Amino acid sequence: MTVHRRHKCFHLITALAMGASLLALSACSSGAAADPAGSAAGATPKPGGNLRVGIVGGSAKDTLDAHAPVTHPDEARAIQLYDTLASYDNDHKIQMALADTVSPSADGASWTVHLRDGLKFSDGTPITADDVVFTFKRITDPKAPMAGAAALSTLKRDALTATDARTVLFPFSAPYATFPDTVAQYTSGIVPASYDPKKPVSSGPFVLDSFTPGQQSVFVKNPHYWRAGQPYLDKVTIVDFPDDTARVNALLGGQVDAIDQLPLGQVNVVKANPAMKVLESSTGSWLPFTMRVDQAPFNDPKVREAFRLIVDRKQMVDQVLGGHGSVGNDMYSPLDACFPSDVAQRSQDIDKAKSLLAEAGKSNLSVELVTSPAAAGLVEAAQVFAQQAKAAGVTVNVKKVDPGEFYGDQYLKWNFSQDFWFTRDYLPQTAASGLSGAPYNETHWDDQEWLALVTRAQATTDEAARCGLIKQAQKIEFDRGGYIIWGFPNSVDAHSSAVIGLVPDKSGIPLTSFGFRNVWLNK
Incomplete structure (x- = not known):
């Protein structure tokens, strides 16, 4: 696959902090060169x-x-x-967008964002540092937190400051190692200070x-x-x-x-x-089965492990995806540099699944699985899982609803369901779906040992040390989390x-x- 970068030049500048490393991002040109596939050809x-x-x-x-x-x-x-302050290229590498630099302080506890010169909204008004401040205060409004709020939980919101027309200081209560990832998420689009979502002005x-x-x-x-x-x-x-x-x-x-x-x-x-x-x-996209860890029968970790052992992952990839994807191992963010690829692959083990269900007093269990054609493969995966579960004595009643109902009032309340996620690195993904205050915590995951590791990882500026913490956190989810991650679809x-x-x-x-x-x- 040919990867086309969207700028003439892109630099990663290493800033040493406390004997560790942080990445400051910059673009060498205030303009942007188009490099689509056709022009490259x-x-x-x-x-x-x-x-x-x-x-x-x-x-x-x-x-x-x-x-x-x-x-x-x-x-x-x-x-x-x-548009966002930073973005990703085709190979899931961070690059600059509306910002031309995103730079950490020496201790990583604050980040300075500098906007490109001459930026304008669609109505012709300038895109300024005040608009950036408004955007992130809107996202983190404690009375109405938006999708990206959990990732910015350590932001000192009241101290978020425009130091001049093109510069914003983002202060945090602890080092924040992955800030560029956060501002590259599509949920962090820059809007004007007069923003009306019903009559949007565009960046x-x-x-x-x-x-x-x-x-x-x-x-x-x-x-x-x-x-x-x-x-x-x-x-x-x-x-x-x-x-x-x-x-x-x-x-x-x-x-x-x-x-x-x-x-x-x-x-x-x-x-x-x-x-x-x-x-x-x-891609690093994934289509999980979601088990609510706060509701029976999935509040018992033995039941969750049993359900993960029911899945024949290769059959799922072959039958649901037609081979257009790769086998998963109940851990997300496979493109993250810290992904624990050394964890032994979990495979179907019906006998052990039966034993675990018996120990939990849940033999001959019957559950409802809510699915929807909200993403390709969801309904098919539900049907295949229901067939696989019969071997373990589990009856899975598949309930198919339309996307409007699926993402309606019951979304995040389904006891056993599914969802879809696009490519994200691990820490941004935890902020979206794993933290107890995350906007899409569909499994109602709230594990204090795991949370301590994720919190430390977010504040760890040394990449090797951060990876060690992430791998420990991933292993906890592998062992007792609320997801069944059977594959990564192309x-x-x-x-x-x-x-x-x-x-x-x-x-x-x-x-x-x-x-x-x-x-x-x-x-």
């Missing part, structure tokens, strides 16, 4: 056109809020509308034209976007498709130009069509051959990870 980007994209999921509860995306369409909208490549929740969103080119010459498209239309068949038919019938999460049974059909292309990316998307500029991307969302700013239409 010698093609010249063609401006104009309307890209129509079918995205899985969506409901009447869809949102435009920069800091509260839940579903795939929510995330796609956020990425079109809002990203596109501006909202219209929005019908559960149906579609239309965006037009941001005339003040900071990346020179981008986006190439005049318009992007995102269409919600809860139904896989309808989404594929829309692509094959020419109603849309691209779709995410191509059903794997349709890969060969699309490949056989000379007017279509399949885009496959290896991202398999499809598009018309007239769509140029899409490339494989480890984020798990290659169609939207760069806000379609590199894409153009050759028609």
Whole structure:
């Protein structure tokens, strides 16, 4: 896979602190060079056109809020509308975006962010340090904390300061080693101090034209976007498709130009069509089964271990993903440099699962598993698990609901369910789903030994020492956490051959990870 960096130059500057190391990030140019796949191959980007994209999921509860995306369409909208201070390249490496430097203090307890020169919102007003302060105060508002709030729990919010028009000081109550990861998350998009999520002003490549929740969103080119010459498209239309068949038919019938999460049974059909292309990316995405550790029967760690031993992971990857992915080992963030790949692979052990259930007094257990076509593979995985569980004497009653209900009032309350996650490193992922105050703590995980390790890791500036702590924390989740992580699916998307500029991307969302700013239409 060819990795295309989005800047002419990118530096990692090592700052020694207390005998350890922190990374300060900087971009060597205040401008941005486009390097999409087509131009790298010698093609010249063609401006104009309307890209129509079918995205899985969506409901009447869809949102435009920069800091509260839940579903795939929510995330796609956020990425079109809002740029972040830093971002990731196709290989999941951090690079600069609205900021041109992100630098730690000597002890790592504060970070200084410096904005690029000449940045503007879509209405032509300058993007300033005051807007950055507002954005992060909004995210961390104790009365209404947003999706990124848990990752910033040690931020001294009242001391967050704009030291000049382009510089912001982020002070923390302890060293914060992974701050650049936090500001690169798509839930940290920069908004103006006058922000109204119902009438969003954009810092990203596109501006909202219209929005019908559960149906579609239309965006037009941001005339003040900071990346020179981008986006190439005049318009992007995102269409919600809860139904896989309808989404594929829309692509094959020419109603849309691209779709995410191509059903794997349709890969060969699309490949056989000379007017279509399949885009496959290896990623760190994961589709967990979620067990609430605070509710019976999953409040017993023996039951949780038994359920992990029920799974035939290779069969799951082969049957659910059609081989388009890799086997998991009940630990997430496989692309993190600290991932404990030396932990022995857990495999199916029906006899031990039966024994553990008997010890817990849960032989012949019957449970309900709530699933939804909210992401490709969820429903199929639920059905395969239900079949595998029979061998252990467990009856799994699969309850399929639509995405609107799945992410409705009961979301995070389901006792035994599923979810989807895109690529994140370990500590940012814990802030999203693991900490007791995390916005999406679907397993209701609250383990004090684990929390102490994660807290220490977040404050540890030496990478080797931080990795040691992360590996210990991962092992605790492996042993007694609330997730069953059976595999890491490749991202398999499809598009018309007239769509140029899409490339494989480890984020798990290659169609939207760069806000379609590199894409153009050759028609």
